[in-house]
Amino acid sequence: MSAQLIDGKAFAANLREKVGEHAATFAEKAGRKAGLAVVLVGEDPASDVYVRSKGKATVAANMESFEHRLAADTTEDVLIALVEQLNDDPAVDGILVQLPLPGDLDEQAVIAAIDPGKDVDGFHVESAGRLMVGQEGFVPCTPLGCMMMLRDRLGDLSGMNAVVIGRSNIVGKPMAQLLLDANATVTIAHSRTADLPEVVRRADIVVAAVGRPEMVKADWLKPGATVIDVGINRLDPAEGEAKGRLVGDVDFEAAKEVAGAITPVPGGVGPMTIAVLLRNTLVAAYRHEGLEPPEGL
Numbered sequence: 001m002s003a004q005l006i007d008g009k010a011f012a013a014n015l016r017e018k019v020g021e022h023a024a025t026f027a028e029k030a031g032r033k034a035g036l037a038v039v040l041v042g043e044d045p046a047s048d049v050y051v052r053s054k055g056k057a058t059v060a061a062n063m064e065s066f067e068h069r070l071a072a073d074t075t076e077d078v079l080i081a082l083v084e085q086l087n088d089d090p091a092v093d094g095i096l097v098q099l100p101l102p103g104d105l106d107e108q109a110v111i112a113a114i115d116p117g118k119d120v121d122g123f124h125v126e127s128a129g130r131l132m133v134g135q136e137g138f139v140p141c142t143p144l145g146c147m148m149m150l151r152d153r154l155g156d157l158s159g160m161n162a163v164v165i166g167r168s169n170i171v172g173k174p175m176a177q178l179l180l181d182a183n184a185t186v187t188i189a190h191s192r193t194a195d196l197p198e199v200v201r202r203a204d205i206v207v208a209a210v211g212r213p214e215m216v217k218a219d220w221l222k223p224g225a226t227v228i229d230v231g232i233n234r235l236d237p238a239e240g241e242a243k244g245r246l247v248g249d250v251d252f253e254a255a256k257e258v259a260g261a262i263t264p265v266p267g268g269v270g271p272m273t274i275a276v277l278l279r280n281t282l283v284a285a286y287r288h289e290g291l292e293p294p295e296g297l
């Protein structure tokens, strides 16, 4: 392997520890702990695991966790009424509705009901707008986590060519905006991009967020490029396996021989999502108390 492995698990552990220390200081100053409310609708097994992990991580970081589990047939009105109740609850600094929502529940309508000051997922249109125009707000956890790892690895990103593959509202678009804010030259590529391998070959930084297992091949990469793999795809189980292997959007085994640095899957971007969520929750808590969040958090 020639590439340096970007260890998201270790990076996330450091961030969680730092958040935990600042959260203890916050609790002393404010006379209360920062609080995160997580809402899960239905029984999707993967979502259940993520919600449990978030609850445990919140408590381990010296914050209060409020978990709300609703049945899969919950109506939009009931769900929005819960969100409004959490908006009004002074013990709750951050609200997260676990996605995807089951059935016909309208994710946009539910997210729109969250108080933007408690939108620690950064999915509200106000948060998206603030990011776009450079105003203070919440940035979605996954792209912010990617950005932290990129800055740690590369320092100043000015003038670098970055290609983001994927244009989702929660990863691709905010990721591109963050790279632009860091003075990179940014291309957003997608399913209709002509000659995608050629576009990717120009990139010093590649962020793959398409949700297609091992789509990005080693010969698409510029030698030495930094590759951030946001994809988490479960393959069908091979014979004798109970569960399929987890792979990213990048053909890791081959790509690591060409890239300068690369995130693995699992253990790359995924763990950063929860660590940044804790960070955003603590920042929300500081703002709710009218206090300046700690420098560098």
Ligand SMILES: Nc1nc2c(c(=O)[nH]1)N[C@@H](CN(C=O)c1ccc(C(=O)N[C@@H](CCC(=O)O)C(=O)O)cc1)CN2
Pocket: 050, 096, 097, 098, 099, 100, 121, 141, 142, 232, 246, 265, 266, 267, 268, 269, 270, 271, 272, 273, 274
């Ligand atoms: N409201 C939200 N919903 C969802 C989000 C989100 O940020 N906000 N993101 C994903 C799920 N997610 C957190 O909610 C999440 C996904 C993956 C990981 C992670 O650490 N993955 C591990 C592998 C885990 C495994 O073995 O299955 C890794 O990549 O190493 C954390 C959080 C969708 N919904």
